[in-house]
Amino acid sequence: MAACIEIHGISKTYRNGKQLIEALKPIDLTIQQGEIFGLLGPNGAGKTTLIKLMLGIIAPTSGECSILGEKIGSLKAKTLIGYLPENHRFPLYLSGQQMLEFYGNLGGLSGKTLGKRIDEVLEFVNMSEWRKLKIQRYSKGMMQRIGLAQALLNHPKLLFLDEPTDGIDPVGRKEIRGILEIVKNEGTTIFVNSHLLSEVELITDRVAIMRKGVVVKAGNTQELTQTQGVHVITLSGGTPPNGVQGMLNYNAQTREVEIEAANPNALNTSIDALRAAGCFIETIVPKRSSLEEIFIELMQESQELLRPESK
Ligand SMILES: Nc1ncnc2c1ncn2[C@@H]1O[C@H](COP(=O)(O)OP(=O)(O)O)[C@@H](O)[C@H]1O
Numbered sequence: 320m321a322a323c324i325e326i327h328g329i330s331k332t333y334r335n336g337k338q339l340i341e342a343l344k345p346i347d348l349t350i351q352q353g354e355i356f357g358l359l360g361p362n363g364a365g366k367t368t369l370i371k372l373m374l375g376i377i378a379p380t381s382g383e384c385s386i387l388g389e390k391i392g393s394l395k396a397k398t399l400i401g402y403l404p405e406n407h408r409f410p411l412y413l414s415g416q417q418m419l420e421f422y423g424n425l426g427g428l429s430g431k432t433l434g435k436r437i438d439e440v441l442e443f444v445n446m447s448e449w450r451k452l453k454i455q456r457y458s459k460g461m462m463q464r465i466g467l468a469q470a471l472l473n474h475p476k477l478l479f480l481d482e483p484t485d486g487i488d489p490v491g492r493k494e495i496r497g498i499l500e501i502v503k504n505e506g507t508t509i510f511v512n513s514h515l516l517s518e519v520e521l522i523t524d525r526v527a528i529m530r531k532g533v534v535v536k537a538g539n540t541q542e543l544t545q546t547q548g549v550h551v552i553t554l555s556g557g558t559p560p561n562g563v564q565g566m567l568n569y570n571a572q573t574r575e576v577e578i579e580a581a582n583p584n585a586l587n588t589s590i591d592a593l594r595a596a597g598c599f600i601e602t603i604v605p606k607r608s609s610l611e612e613i614f615i616e617l618m619q620e621s622q623e624l625l626r627p628e629s630k
């Protein structure tokens with residue numbers, strides 16, 4: 320797979336009067352074409368700063384970054400991207416349709432081409448019905464959907480979403496996930512910032528976890544959330560005997576046995592022992608920990624690293 324975003328040693332220090340705020344320490348990251356990449360981290364970690372750097376809204380203190388081979392900040396790079404800002408404020412006195420006309424014009428679209436594209440994106444985010452309604456009357460979920468329509472107007476190759484589901488109810492979040500799945504399937508790369516971990520877990524292919532301007536972990540979402548070598552076996556009958564190889568525990572209520580096995584052979588030995596003891600196996604799945612558990616662990620670890628040494 321080819322790279323969509325290549326970040327080399329990019330950093331950002333803000334100056335606030337005499338105070339220097341190191342929002343991003345030098346970061347290296349590559350985002351592949353066609354993936355949904357999640358940047359996670361608590362408030363103030365530097366997520367929005369990184370998006371703004373990639374958009375060319377702010378200049379980096381050091382480092383380089385390119386989008387599909389184009390230097391960030393260049394006009395060419397800007398034509399490739401769509402952006403849904405955090406806490407966006409579209410003019411409330413405009414209708415959804417008028418807002419899209421305004422932003423479409425800014426992006427160089429006009430006339431019939433723009434009209435047709437507006438019809439398409441409104442339909443796509445399920446907002447055609449409310450196109451004439453003023454934005455001030457939209458719910459938070461509708462606000463985000465019209466925002467997505469705006470971000471998709473120019474057929475972006477790369478979509479930046481900053482906290483797209485913050486403050487939205489579960490039904491609205493599911494709708495947005497559905498929209499993003501389709502966008503991804505059409506080949507668009509999606510870069511999403513979020514502090515909502517369970518949400519991100521559902522949609523991303525890869526994630527980077529950030530804290531105080533540093534990426535503390537990055538990887539495949541599936542791999543990160545998979546506990547190495549532990550399987551959960553659910554029984555529909557029988558009780559596991561003592562001494563099954565690798566058995567970590569058995570929950571009689573859920574009928575789940577946790578087995579630690581270094582390889583498939585070892586796992587099969589444990590399964591044979593269960594079956595020999597009259598257990599009937601319903602399902603076997605690799606055990607996963609949630610992204611939230613991993614996140615909390617990481618935050619605690621890096622807290623310890625940052626703690627001054629005691630004498
Ligand atoms: N324009 C700015 N001027 C000074 N400091 C800023 C500015 N924007 C962000 N910061 C600071 O940079 C750090 C990272 O902020 P931000 O990128 O918004 O984090 P996140 O999006 O992860 O919540 C924070 O300490 C924030 O206060």
Ligand SMILES: [Mg+2]
Nearest residue numbers: 366367405481
């Ligand atoms: Mg932010």
